[in-house]
Amino acid sequence: MSADIQDKYGDVLSRHGIRPTPVRILVLKSISKYSDTFSLNDLETELESVDKSSIFRTSILFSEHHLVHETEDGSGSTKYCYCHNDHECGVEELHCHFYCEKCHKTYCFEDIHIPIVNYPQGFELHEVEYLLKGLCPHCRKISN
Numbered sequence: 001m002s003a004d005i006q007d008k009y010g011d012v013l014s015r016h017g018i019r020p021t022p023v024r025i026l027v028l029k030s031i032s033k034y035s036d037t038f039s040l041n042d043l044e045t046e047l048e049s050v051d052k053s054s055i056f057r058t059s060i061l062f063s064e065h066h067l068v069h070e071t072e073d074g075s076g077s078t079k080y081c082y083c084h085n086d087h088e089c090g091v092e093e094l095h096c097h098f099y100c101e102k103c104h105k106t107y108c109f110e111d112i113h114i115p116i117v118n119y120p121q122g123f124e125l126h127e128v129e130y131l132l133k134g135l136c137p138h139c140r141k142i143s144n
Contacts, residue, residue: 016065023050027058028067037071037079037097037106073099073106073131081108098132102139 009028010020018024030046031038043055059080062068068080081097096112099105114130135143 012067016062016067018061018065018067023054024058024061026050027055027062031062031068031080031082034082036108037073037081039077039079041077069094071097071106071131072129073097074133075099075104075106079106094128094130096130096132098134098136100136100139101133102135102143105136107136 009025009032012028013020013024026047027043027050030043034042040052040055040059043059044050044052047055059068063070063080066083068082071079071081073079079097094114096109096114098107098109100107109132114128117128119125
């Protein structure tokens with residue numbers, strides 16, 4: 001891996017309070033390519049040289065530091081979304097997701113933000129899920 005790439009991804013990690021290591025840089029490079037959701041299995045397939053436990057621990061770390069956020073789509077597998085454009089995945093940045101019931105792909109609708117809900121005083125909000133289900137354009141087209 002070139003020094004420029006290490007610097008680019010190392011800077012992103014540092015800005016999120018994560019110490020850059022070769023494995024973390026590899027995982028970040030991989031997840032930054034995804035425009036929609038990805039699973040740990042996707043990363044394990046792509047990063048065959050990295051052991052599964054390192055990928056798992058790195059994903060948890062990235063989630064804790066708001067570099068990615070987790071979403072449940074009902075498939076039984078946790079999906080992750082990379083926070084593009086150096087945004088931090090805070091509650092105010094969360095967006096809707098769409099799960100295709102035919103091809104089982106989950107899409108990020110980054111331009112459709114989850115509405116802010118006024119909840120009773122004394123509660124602290126950590127996570128919000130807003131999942132739409134149906135057919136993606138491709139599956140809808142082949143179903144007709």
